[in-house]
Amino acid sequence: MTAEPTSYGAEAIQVLEGLEAVRKRPGMYIGSTGPAGLHHMVYEIVDNSVDEAMAGHASDINVVLLANGGCEVSDNGRGIPVDPSTQDPDKSAAEVVLTVLHAGGKFGGGGYKVSGGLHGVGVSVVNALSSRVEVEIDREGSRHAMAFVDGGQLSEKLHVIGTSPVTADGSPRTGTTVRFWPDPTIFDEISFRATTLLERLQMMAFLNAGLRITFVDERPGATTEAVEYCYEGGIRDFVRHVNASKESLFSDVGYLRQAEEKDGESMEVEVAFQWNTGYHSDGLHSFANGINTIEGGMHEEGFKKALTNTVNRYAREHQLLKEKEDNLQGEDIREGLTAIVSVRLTEPQFEGQTKAKLGNVPMRSLVERATNEKLAEWLEEHPSEAKRVLQKALQAARAREAARNAREATRRKSALDGAGLPGKLADCSSKDPREAELYIVEGNSAGGSAKDARNSETMAILPIRGKILNVERARLERMLANTEIQALISAIGGGVGDEEFAAEKIRYGKVIIMCDADVDGSHIRTLLLTFFFRQMRPLVEQGHVFIAQPPLYSTEVGRNKVYLKDDAAKAAFLAQYPNHKNEFQRLKGLGEMDATELWETTMDPTRRTLLQVSVEQAAIADEVFSILMGDDVESRKTFIQSNAQDVRFLDI
C-alpha cells in the first residue's frame, strides 16, 4: 500500500441517479434480498474502507455486529470529504456520497487508481436499503456526524459533534464510521451470520498485505469470538493457510509481482504458489481488485498458459522430459498446486453468469509475461523445489495416461465380449432402468446370499471384493485400473468421467450399496461414494444412489432369530421383552444372514429402508476419503480413532 497524494474533493463526485430505483429493484444492485444480498451490504461498506486502504490511506478496519442488530464499519482513512458539494452547495460532499448513486468517487476518474466492490455500487445503495444509517467522520480536526432513516431520508444533516482524538503521532485522527440497520421490509431476514462475514474479512486481509481487520460480534448470545486478521505476507500467507491441512511439497511459498502503467491506466499482478502432495487440480484461486473471480478470466488464462509453458520449457532444458516425450499438460502441472493470482486494475470488466469473470484482455498478456519471466527465474533459483514439482507433474501425466488406457480397456471390453457385462454380475432380466436395481454387495459370501435372496427379475447383484481399498494410497485415477471398479463401470453402463458419463444410458435406476456395518464396510462405502461423486456425479445428483440398511443387531426369542434394525428398534424390543437375556448382539456382517433373512431384513422392497444419497453426503464422503487416503497422516489417525466406534454412520 503506497500513499498516492491526489487532490480530491467534492468536485469529483458525480450525480447519476436517485435512491428510489434501488429500493424498487434491490436485486439489481446487491444481487438478491436473501442472505447473500444482506451480507453484500456489509461487503459494500467494507470495500469502501478497503479501497481507502489500497490507496494507502488506511491501515485498520473494524467491523462490529451491534447488539441492536446494526452493523458498524470503521476505518482510519482520510474520512469522507465534509466540504460543500460542488453540485449542490447546500449539501456536504459526504451527504452526496451517501445519497447519490455511484457517487463514491470511484467513477468519473480522478478518484482511486483501483477499486473493488463487485458492483461498485457504493455506500448510497446501503443507505437506500437500510432503515437507519449513521455516519461519523473524523476530518480536519473535527468529528462530524449525520444520519438517515427509511432508505436514505436525511434525518440529521452533517454537523460537528466534537474534536477528533489525537493519534500517536500528535495529529488529529481521520477516518470514517458507518453504522447501518438493514431494512426489514426489504430483506427476507436481517440477522447477519458471523462466519459468513469472517470468511470474507479474512480473504480481504490476505489480499491486502498488512491491512488489519478486526471483527467483534456484540449481539446477545453471540458465540463467535473477537478476531483480528492481519497478514504481513499477504497472498503468500493465503497460500500457506490453504495448504495448512495438507502436506506441502516444499516449505517455500513462491511469489511474483509485476506492475505496469499504460495510458494512465495501471495494472498489477501478484502470484503466490506452492504445491502439496494431493491430487486435486483445482487449487488455483484468482482475484481482481479483491473480488474472487470464480469464473476465471483473462488473468487466469494468462497464468495457466505461462505456467504450462514455463514448466515444460524447464523440463526440456533440464532433460526431465525426453525429446520424443509429449509435453506435460496444464492439469498435470496444476495437480496439487495451490496458487493465488491477484490482480488490480483501473477499470475491471466483470463478465459471465455471476459477473465473476475478468474480461480485460490486456491483463492476460501482463500475467502471462510476468509469470513466464519470473516463474522461470524462480525455478532456476530453487532447483530442489523445481525437481519435486517436475516429479509430481510427470507422475500425474503417467497416471492420466494410465487412466485413459484403463478407460479404453473398459470400453473395448464392453464392445467385444457380447453385452460386455462383467462375469461376476448376476444381472436381472428386466432391461427397464425404471425398475431395475443394482445391488453392490461387499464380499463373495454375502454376494451369494444376495443372489439367492433376490427377485431376479428386477434385482442385479454385483459382489465386490472386500479389500479393494487396501491398495496403497489410492490416486483416484488409479481406481479406474481396478478390476472391481471396471466391473462396476460396465455394469452401470453409463460410462465414466466428467466428459463421458451419460446418466440416460444407465441400466439401473437404483444403484444400491450394501456393505457390512464395520470398518471395512464403511471404507468401501466411502470409496464407492467418492467414486460416484467424482466420476459419475449425475448418478448422485439425479438420486440414483442408495445405501441399503442391514439390521445392526440380532438376538433370539425362543427358537426364532430376531433382527433389530437400529438402536431404536433395540430399545423397542427391550421394552417389549423386559426379561430378555442381555445378549443383544451386533451383527458381524451380512454373511451371518441366510438368503431368507437377508431378503426379509434388507432387500424386500416392501420392508426395506434405503437411504438415498444426496450430493452433499457424497461430497462429505469425498472429503472423508481424502482424509483416509490423503497424505496428512495426523488427520487420518485422528479421524479413524474418533470414528472407529460407530462406523456405520461414519460417512453418511
Ligand code: 0RA
Ligand atoms: C470520497 C473521496 C475520498 C474518500 C472517500 C470518499 C472515502 C469513503 C469511504 C467510505 C468508507 N471509508 C471511506 N473513506 C474515504 C477522498 C478524500 C480526500 O481526498 O481526502
